[in-house]
Amino acid sequence: MKVVVGTRGSKLALTQTNWVIDELKKHNPDVDFEVKIIKTKGDLVQHLSLDKIGDKGLFVKEIEQQLLDKEIDIAVHSMKDMPSCLPAGLKFAGIPKREDPRDVLILKEGYTSIDDLPQGAKIGTGSKRRKYQLLKARPDLEIVPIRGNIDTRVRKIEDENLDGVVLAAAGILRAGMSKHISYYIPTDVMVPAPAQGALAIEIRDNDLEIENLINCLKDEETEIQVAAERGFLDGVNGSCHIPMGAYCTIEGDNIKLTGLFGDEDGKKLIIKSIEGNSKSPRESGIELAKLVLKEYESYEG
Numbered sequence: 001m002k003v004v005v006g007t008r009g010s011k012l013a014l015t016q017t018n019w020v021i022d023e024l025k026k027h028n029p030d031v032d033f034e035v036k037i038i039k040t041k042g043d044l045v046q047h048l049s050l051d052k053i054g055d056k057g058l059f060v061k062e063i064e065q066q067l068l069d070k071e072i073d074i075a076v077h078s079m080k081d082m083p084s085c086l087p088a089g090l091k092f093a094g095i096p097k098r099e100d101p102r103d104v105l106i107l108k109e110g111y112t113s114i115d116d117l118p119q120g121a122k123i124g125t126g127s128k129r130r131k132y133q134l135l136k137a138r139p140d141l142e143i144v145p146i147r148g149n150i151d152t153r154v155r156k157i158e159d160e161n162l163d164g165v166v167l168a169a170a171g172i173l174r175a176g177m178s179k180h181i182s183y184y185i186p187t188d189v190m191v192p193a194p195a196q197g198a199l200a201i202e203i204r205d206n207d208l209e210i211e212n213l214i215n216c217l218k219d220e221e222t223e224i225q226v227a228a229e230r231g232f233l234d235g236v237n238g239s240c241h242i243p244m245g246a247y248c249t250i251e252g253d254n255i256k257l258t259g260l261f262g263d264e265d266g267k268k269l270i271i272k273s274i275e276g277n278s279k280s281p282r283e284s285g286i287e288l289a290k291l292v293l294k295e296y297e298s299y300e301g
Ligand SMILES: NCc1[nH]cc(CCC(=O)O)c1CC(=O)O
Pocket: 078, 079, 080, 081, 166, 167, 168, 169, 170, 171, 172, 195, 196, 197, 198, 199
């Protein structure tokens, strides 16, 4: 059997895709895998701020079309880049074990955490979720909008004379760049993006053969976390124009889900947690979203 795996061409996307293929090969030594790199709209507008172009699915549409057209059999993405709804005819296969969900600071030499940054230090990030949570901890910081792939963003510390940048631990770790990490931001200081650190393996929804092939990678705890966090995302109808995040932890049959939601300019920023059952994580996400939206409507500041 030959299986074609579609992916974006960024270093992170290729690393993630090769990881998936290597894992699948361990369980299916007789299958031939081929990587097909696909350019997406998101790759073509690297210079624009995501806030300005940001329709959902910027990095996935072209890849999904190739799945539907049977040009590829599997697409590998970062789950956090996936819109809530997949096109008709596609679905997620089993979700592999999540990488570290936290955000990290990559800082200029000498600095080691949020607390020892000098007054007014310049930190680069294009994400409102990261920006307003950083400002909550350190209102004096100057947040500088940046974009680009991981290498580019790390390089901007020197090129744009920043004191640091915020990135997902997962991307840095997968890219083998852990030595750059100065500080892991605790999830109670910075709520991660929904499903940050998890991979999405997308397939045709009637392709049983491929679905079974991927089942060996499935991690049940990750699937529970992703269902809860993406339930929250759907419930608040989140986008990249507002600060929004969600993080789920599991203890036995119980889950704890924390959601973050705010307005475009960070004046309202709500963080709320609920407990729920690990058998109905998505329902907890939707319930938390309702509670957060209610609080948002009556927010006094
Ligand atoms: N928004 C781009 C993106 N999509 C996935 C990751 C990192 C890997 C992950 O979160 O799974 C990144 C980079 C980042 O946010 O630092």
